[in-house]
Amino acid sequence: MEIAIRNHAGAASVQVSDAVFGVEYKPGLIHQVITAYMAGARSGTKAQKTRSEVSGGGAKPWRQKGTGRARAGSSRSPIWRSGGVTFAAKPRDYSQKVNRKMYRGAVRSILSELVRSERLVVVPELSLPAPKTKELVALLKTLDVKNVLILTDGMDDVLYLASRNLPNVGVLSAQEVDPVSMVAFDIMLATEAAVKKLEERLA
Incomplete structure (x- = not known):
């Protein structure tokens, strides 16, 4: 399948795998994986x-x-x-067992739903000249996105520093993105390289 690339000179798209970006939406699996992910973050030291x-x-x-x-x-x-x-x-351990197949299946299901609902916005690249919040705000306004998770192919310190004061903006790399972050924002803004790296991770 193809996903259109925004802010590109002329019509362009990125080719992605149907096995990652075109699977069935499974709310029960997503709920189970997210619940287990959040339970694992509890310290349980009371x-x-x-x-x-x-x-x-x-x-x-x-x-x-x-x-x-x-x-x-x-x-x-x-x-x-x-x-x-x-x-x-x-003291108790709140962690729940979720195997790798279930975890990857939930992430694929979330990604596929983002594509179907047109909430996955792909751009050729995403960079700022300086770690300034106002520059990131201007960039997001140009792309017409709010409450957005920015996904990069590698951790970008400039983007991270520019987003720290924005309550509805998150920055993660494709290697560390998790299901909770993916459902916490309305839009996922990803670079073309991040989409490819995410596809490799879930293949």
Whole structure:
């Protein structure tokens, strides 16, 4: 299949593989992969102490009978101040297993949907003379794109520095793009070289 190249002198297009940019849209697979990707980013380091882990409470606070007060065996009971937590949180691993075939399938499905909905904009190249935010804003205005993920064939420090102050603009290379970033923006703006590198990565 062919994807039109914007901002090119005359009509031009880039030839891409149907196996990467023309597959069926699978929302269930995409949801599973994105959920697993975001779960893997959780630290899971929350921790609280149970009644056995809180210091103190070794002696019975008062005798069992004759005081007129309720029975108490420990001053570190969960119902006491400074006591332990009933269902204490413990460090845990939130990661979910997603094999390579599922991950690549989800990325192909997202890319194909971007192409079908005309949300993948391909340009011959993308560069700025200096890392200035106003120059990137002017470039995006020329291309008529907003809320955009810029995809390059290699990490471009100039583009990255120029985009840091823009809340709805992200810059990633084709090697590090992930499903969460791909669905977080309305438009994906990619260079021709980035599209080819992405195709090689998913082939």
